[in-house]
Amino acid sequence: MSQNTYEKDILPLRTQLLHTARKILEDDQEAEDAVQEVLLKLWRISNSLHRYANPAAVANTAIKNHCLDRIRQKKRESLVNDYRDVDVQNDNPHLQLERKDSEEIVIRIINELPKLQQMIITLKDVERYEVEEIAQITGSKPEAIRVNLARARKTVRERYIKLSAL
Amino acid sequence: MIHKRTHKLSFEQADRLLDKYYEGATSVAEEDALRSFLQQKGLPRKYDAEKAIFEHWGQLQAQSSKPSRPLHSFFRLGRAAAAIAIVLMGFIGYRLFIPAAATDVxxxxxxxxxxxxxxxxxxxxxxxxxxxxxxxxxxxxxxxxxxxx
The missing domain is CATH 1.20.5 (Single alpha-helices involved in coiled-coils or other helix-helix interfaces)
Structure with missing residues (x-):
């Protein structure tokens, strides 16, 4: 399946995918993020989607699984966040020195970003897509992409300042 | 939108663009202008975060664009080699299987x-x-x- 077929077969499913995501996540913003992420993933593998007899079924299964993963991850994150601050304080001096390395810090922060923000920031800042192009890929409004991009960039900056000061 | 700047940004321009960057509103060209601004030596420490972040993106960009070029030329070379091989095989095949006068021997x-x-x-x-x-x-x-x- 080429990227043209992605636009023809997958993008029209956007409303349906959003509906499924809303039903599972019970949150409009989260559902929109989930759809963006799944569509970006499908766009990434658009050249190999032809292997599946029914790409629409793949997209539907993907959104369901993704939403369920999000719910599970949320539960896990709330547990991890309780321990994160303690973890930073208790690091040995060697680890704290390692953190001083700015490259390491940036990589660590980016890896900790939510997957959708990671994908958008990578498309924008590494692969040099314009916001409008990313919006076209996900069938969403540029403003929706901009919001996630802004969130990701601000988080990277704030966490960098916090970690490099340690 | 900024197109191929020939001069470096002033601090004021850079600060304005950075605000825009954190709103997710900069174009690729504007980000390029910011990158070259942040590559300057002796910048105030307030730009440390941006410097590190843009450096990281720059490295990833270099990594993602580097393999494509040698790979491209490799495929070009491969294509030429394949064409030569096909011509040679055709010639050898012709000489082997289609002799000048076919007789039962x-x-x-x-x-x-x-x-x-x-x-x-x-x-x-x-x-x-x-x-x-x-x-x-x-x-x-x-x-x-x-x-x-």
């Missing part, structure tokens, strides 16, 4: 025979010899089954 015990009848006669006598070998083999198999372990 058989070599039996190193002797070249062109007579069709003679070739068929020799072939059937060879086959008869083969069938007689079968009898010998059967005898040997019988002997083998008689052996007790």
């Amino acid at each position: 058989a070599y039996v015990n190193g002797k070249k025979i062109q007579n069709k009848e003679e070739i068929i006669e020799l072939a059937s006598s060879s086959l008869d010899a083969l069938f007689s070998i079968d009898g010998i083999a059967e005898e040997h198999l019988k002997e083998f089954s008689d052996i007790e372990f």
Whole structure:
């Protein structure tokens, strides 16, 4: 399946995918993020989607699984966040020195970003897509992409300042 | 939008663009202008975060664009080599399988025979010899089954 077929077969499913995501996540913003992420993933593998007899079924299964993963991850994150601050304080001096390395810090922060923000920031800042192009890929409004991009960039900056000061 | 700047940004311009960057509103060209601003030496420490972040993106960009070029030239070279190989194979195939004048020829015990009848006669006598070998083999198999372990 080429990227043209992605636009023809997958993008029209956007409303349906959003509906499924809303039903599972019970949150409009989260559902929109989930759809963006799944569509970006499908766009990434658009050249190999032809292997599946029914790409629409793949997209539907993907959104369901993704939403369920999000719910599970949320539960896990709330547990991890309780321990994160303690973890930073208790690091040995060697680890704290390692953190001083700015490259390491940036990589660590980016890896900790939510997957959708990671994908958008990578498309924008590494692969040099314009916001409008990313919006076209996900069938969403540029403003929706901009919001996630802004969130990701601000988080990277704030966490960098916090970690490099340690 | 900024197109191919020839001069570096002033601090004021850079700060304005950075605000725009954190709103997710900069274009690729504006981000390039910011990158070259942040590559300057002796910048105030307030730009440390942006410097590190843009450096990281720059490295990833270099990594993602580097393999494409050698790979591209490799495929070009590969294509040329494949074309030469196809031409050579065609030529060799033509010489091997399509001789100038096609005639029926058989070599039996190193002797070249062109007579069709003679070739068929020799072939059937060879086959008869083969069938007689079968009898010998059967005898040997019988002997083998008689052996007790």
